[in-house]
Amino acid sequence: MLKLLKLPFWQTSQVSSHDAMLKFIQTQDASWLETLVHQHQNSLYKFIVQQSNPDLAADICQQAWLKLIEKQYLYSAEHEFKPWLYTIARNLLLDEFRRQNKLILTGDEAIQQADFIEVNNEELESVELGLYRQALSKLAFIHKESLLLQLQGFSLNQISEIVGEPQETVKSRIRYAKQTLKQILLTELNKVQ
Amino acid sequence: MKPTTHESKLNSKVDNSESDEQFEYALLRLQADNESQIKPDKNLTENIIRSVNYKVEQNNKKSVNWGSWLALSCALFIAVISVKMLQPEIKPNNSYIELSQLQVIPQQSKPEFIIKLEQDIAKNRAQVIALNQNLKEELARLDQTYLNRSDNLLYSRIAQVMQSKNENALVFCKNSQSFIYQPAAQNSRQVQVNWDKLSRQNQLVQVVFDKNGKIVALVAIEPTENTVTCPV
Incomplete structure (x- = not known):
């Protein structure tokens, strides 16, 4: 400082x-x-x-x-x-x-991350957040990165520049990421309840 | 009352949209919570700043080094150019010039070594006087001979075009004075002269002077067995 x-x-x-x-x-x-x-x-x-x-x-x-x-x-x-x-x-x-x-190339959906962030449940303040982290870690790399960038406030254009893909591709990746996340979270929450 | 299919679809759409909005909101909140719990190593930023400073410093040092090498190279280059420019300008002697026997050579067409020779003669008045005296004596002698037309005679000496200190030079042969009958030579053809070639061949030439000791023409002498070098 x-x-x-x-x-x-x-x-x-x-x-x-x-x-x-x-x-x-x-x-x-x-x-x-x-x-x-x-x-x-x-x-x-x-x-x-x-x-x-x-x-x-x-x-x-x-x-x-x-x-x-x-x-x-x-x-x-x-x-x-x-x-x-x-x-x-x-x-x-x-x-x-x-x-x-640590990358597995699978066609168009190119990159899957094989190593996920370790989730230490003891550190989690809530079950909800723990489930969210687990769900996030299950997303494919390309879907997660676009989603994280959007959640950090980047515009579609900027995300497109960062990941080197057209805006439409980015948009569909984010949509897919959100859908997957929603499904996983709902399933997991239902299990908890 | 049971809702129609259309109403059900609309309701479902509204529900979905509300659900999406709720999810978006929840997502933002969860992600904010998630990120707020991510705590990088306290020293990471300081380490990065230290690395960045070091790297920039190294880069600056490198560019200073490059700068000094560049400056040195420029200085060397300028020095070489200056030395080149300070050297006396050497006019090419191998340019072809038009020469006509017994015709005054235009000043601008004269090769460097001839100009130098004329300058030497001009400086050395004694030599010029001697040449003229010699000329006068010869003319006086010739006046008594059958020619009796001394006005039409030009003094000449035989010389060799040679390389001396990487420059072409005329080296006069001893005892080679003679006279050329001017009108007889006036119709000679013009020739192109390559001084370098002549000097390589040690070409013999007859150097013709006017009455003031100025070179007015060079007449190439065809080499024969007897005239490859200065006649003894």
Whole structure:
């Protein structure tokens, strides 16, 4: 937090992420990146960890920020910062899954995640939340990632950019994810009741 | 009263839509709760910032290194160019020029080495005077001979076109003074001269001067067994 103070107040409070990234590219001043890390690291971690595990998510996040420095020359005025960061992180995650052979390719529905986030029921505050986590973990990777992105507030267009698929495909993936989630949750709730 | 099929469908649609809305709401709430419970390692952000700072620093160092190498290369390049530019300009001697025997060579067509030679002669007045004196004596002698037409005679010497210090040069042969009868040579054909080729062959030429000691023409001498080198 102290490091943030190195920047004039308008840099941290008024500059958009996109502008901060452009400033970093122009000046190579790491304090701009620090601002971006503070702004986006938590949500990025939450997105990644729900598709992997805490250790891998931490590793992927770290790699993503370093990759962002490496690939800064690809970033231009037309880009949006957050989707760009997520695209980098997602690609790293997929690379890692491929390296660990944790992806099963099944035709159009391409990617299934074989390793789900561990659910520790003791930590759960409610049965409902526990069931939700279990249901989420049963979704296919491609359905879950689109749903999580939407729930994090990304637009269809942005999700389409991150996952590299047309908007229609993304829309149907999200619909499928919600339907599946609903079915699983209803079934599980009925069992509990 | 039992609802019609149409009414049932409508009711079911409304129910579904209400159910969807409820589910969407529940989903948002559950996901918010879920994410609020996800706590990354406290040190993760700090570690990332440290890595990012280190990487940027390394990149900046690299670019400084590149910058210094670039500056060094530019300085070297400029130095080489400067040295090249400071060197005296060497006019190509192998350009073909039109030469007509006993015709004044236009100044701009003269190769560098001939201009230098003329400059040397101009500097060395004694040589010019000697040449002229020699010329006068010869003319005086010739005045007594059958020619008796000294006005039409031009002083000449035989020389070899040779390479000297990577430049073409005229090396005069000793005791090779002679006179050329001007009108007799005036109809000679023009030739193209490749000075490099001539110097490679050590070509013998007759250098013709006007009365002021200025070179007015070069007449190539066909090499024979006796005239490959300066005549002794």
